Amino acid sequence: MLSLASALSLFLFLPHVFAASADQWKSRSIYQIITDRFALSNDSSATCNTEDRIYCGGSWTGIVNHLDYIQDMGFDAVWISPIVKNIEAATAYGYAYHGYWTQDINSLNSHYGSEDDLKSLATALHARGMYLMVDIVVNHFVQNPSSNSSTLPQAFDYSGLSPFSAETDFHPECFITDYNNQTNVEQCWLGDSNLPLMDIDTENSTVVQEWNSWVTSFVNTYSIDGLRIDTVKHIRKDFWPAFASAAGVFTIGEVLTDNITYTSDYTQVLDSVLDYPTWYPVVQAFNTTSGNLSAIQSAVTQAQSSYKNGLFGTGAFLENHDQPRFQSHTTDTGLVKNAISFPFIHDGIPILYQGQEQGYTGAADPFNREALWFSGYQEDKDLVTHIKAVNTARQLAVNASSSFLTTKMSFVSQSDVGAIAISKPPMLALLTNVGSSGSASWSVSGVYNKGETVVDVLTCKTYTVDSSSGTLSASADSGAPRIILPTSALKSDGTLCASVAGTSGAMSVNSVGRGALGISLVAGLILTFL
């Protein structure tokens, strides 16, 4: 029989592998990283002009060194850009610094560090209780363009690719010309004659088996907790279930479209999708003071009823590495703060793309891939504080109510046309697009109890719900949103709004819950060893 001490030490030395499921991801919030642009290993300050499209030197070790920065903002997962070996050559679109131009899926991209560095990243994340999500590309490979001619048809050399190195592993060359023809979208090639993205023949059963066994070992080798899957709509839908099951972890797919019905089909074959269909109306609603706020409600309501699990577990984002940053449309702080808040009241998993917190303004690719080291990773900034507050508020809502994650957000109609109110008890988001020089007000009945004290976590201003009508009335300050929680949901340790926390018997649900879970896990493991 093992002694308690040796059982405990065995537990402590077990690798922290989470291999998390869709359910385990639902309460998380994700920070999206382009490894080459996040942090250098030695924190020097290399130049990095986005339009040069070259490797700037960011690495996995750089990420490890800045995990405090990410965790301090309230994120408990990171999504990192693709990690496998890419082509090295210069192309018409520069170098493969972003990682999407796969050459060999069984080797790593050495620009980001060594295999040990990557494993250290997984270990460092897990030691903090954080998850690792890795971006993968299944749809295509890319060949060094040296032997390509810019005139079609081209002679392709498949031999440098691995493990798919035969012409028959790929669909015959043809570029996608018709996005309304799904066969064309799946079996023709992305890219263009300057840089063809050679389309894998995912109709070929040998290729399919190879992919499925690859993903099992890939996830295990690097202790991956979830996968962001690229170009999902470019592969037949019935490829995905077996692949996802071989992966054995949470899968979230990129289906780039604004069409809800089209997107819904993919929620049947993967755990989840990035919620592009809601992203479009959100950007349009907040990027000018004349944006259409009600289009958000239509998209959300439709997605809630047509996606397999509604919006639960989908990826909610305002920016990513493919789209112009929000602040390339407007830098009005009122509008920006409202737009940034939306993913945190969303039913899905909030995702924040690196640099958004530092107010970066880059437009379309490649300008939206600015190196983060130019910001100095400054934390005492208005937007960083804002993001930390909405992230923490969501976590407090999760802790305060066991039904928060399974309650759909709903819209409480407002008479002020520049205002919307989104309720997801115990959280209430009061949003507006009047901008920093406009004025807006909200009136919300039936969400909180009569006479209840609630707080705007962005300013720590408290409100008392009217004791006879049950109405909460609030107005905007410089066009900023108000993110409301009952003061009872705040933690007594004052994580957020210390001045108000504890005034109404607020309890530290979070630490109590986690502590108890930790103890029972250890006890369970010890029993297993005895």
Ligand code: ABC
């Ligand atoms: C390079 C250059 C760019 C240059 C481009 C031609 O080539 O960097 O400056 O403009 C990677 C790199 C990119 C690189 C590409 C191509 O490879 O990151 O820098 O661009 O070499 C994923 C990733 C993305 C990645 C790839 C490729 C795929 O997130 O980072 O790019 O591995 C399609 C795919 C989508 C893909 C995207 C880039 O292309 O579906 O998976 N993203 C329509 C189509 C979409 C299409 C989109 C853009 O155009 O429907 O399928 O996305 O081409 C809405 C409609 C949408 C419509 C949009 C524009 O409008 O609802 O359907 O999208 O209203």
Ligand code: CA
């Ligand atoms: Ca394809």
